[in-house]
Amino acid sequence: MSESTPEPDTKTRLIAAMQHALRTTGYHGTGVTEILEQAGAPKGVLYHHFPQGKAALAAAAISHTAARMNKEMLLIFQSAAPLRGLEALLQHSIQSLINSDFKAGCPLASATLDATTEPVLQLAVKQGFESWQITIADGLTAMGLTSARASLLASLLLATYEGALLLARAHQEPELIEHTASALLDFIRAELPAQAR
Amino acid sequence: MSESTPEPDTKTRLIAAMQHALRTTGYHGTGVTEILEQAGAPKGVLYHHFPQGKAALAAAAISHTAARMNKEMLLIFQSAAPLRGLEALLQHSIQSLINSDFKAGCPLASATLDATTEPVLQLAVKQGFESWQITIADGLTAMGLTSARASLLASLLLATYEGALLLARAHQEPELIEHTASALLDFIRAELPAQAR
């Protein structure tokens, strides 16, 4: 039979398994053996594709996640109602948190706090957050805010997003968090020129 | 001679060492041996004071931190200008982050993402965050907001605080974050009755 969903290659499966690990049990909380089991790969494969080992795989996983998220946001800001798009994106993140039984959050946040001794990882996280911040700031600028104000509100949005996901995870109770983020978007909406809201 | 700063007892030193570990390298990122070295205690002591081991010590460390922070906030809301007090508290947190060379963040946030497999710890974190949220919400209510709105803004403040600390750590650059949190406080200030601002 023809494969409807072709099996992703080993490297991709490794990255996916590491993404899942970072989102759930964290960098130090997950052993490479566990990741290899989930990817269905033996040990040698990891060090073939990532000679620098666990840290390099984790950095790749983070860069992938960051890039995917960034692409989604770029699309959102090209749409007619970007703020609604952002709200939907947040809802989506929270929904995936709920679906995972409050186990899977943001891999960048996790790596920030968990893999502090791995410079390669910290760099990947930093670049990821920066790309998000720039995308949001550019988007808000295009909607009519000054670039300084847009940059500030982009950081505020990002901080609230990450903090809200973190609190939702700790509380295992998403509703308050959804309202929280919406409240922030309301604040921002009030600053926009009427036609951009 | 009389001791000007009496040496804290072993249990206290253990808790302090674990607090530091959680703030810097995280739960799984720090071995018990390392913590014991920092506390200047041999291994048996840990399992004497905390028969449940590492997780129980971490839970105690989190509860201590949460209680101390909560007490500070209660004082702030008894003062004349609570919002300024909160701003100062945030500045203080960021300053301690800077002083630690961006290595020491919030132990509750760290434990939320890092120690997901330890129910005792997750409970301690949840209770800590809840106590903070209630303290802030009660404070804002006393300043003239409806309790529903106060509760929402308290969650928003908390989320932004945690997210801002996280981003500051990732970026290793605090200024934008300080402005960020101030911007949120401005939003909240605008909702308060004039005499409470």
Next chain:
DNA sequence: TGCCAGTTAGACCGACCAGTCTGTATAATC
């Protein structure tokens, strides 16, 4: 002085960690 609970002390243990090593299968090039 003898006793005893509370505490300190660190040698020790099996499990697991990330990473290395040697070897095999596959696929492209000549």
Next chain:
DNA sequence: GATTATACAGACTGGTCGGTCTAACTGGCA
């Protein structure tokens, strides 16, 4: 068919992990 580069495979290693165990020390009390 021979050669070579790429990818897969897993046994193995030294070190570290959290935790256990037994022994020694300490101060209060009789």
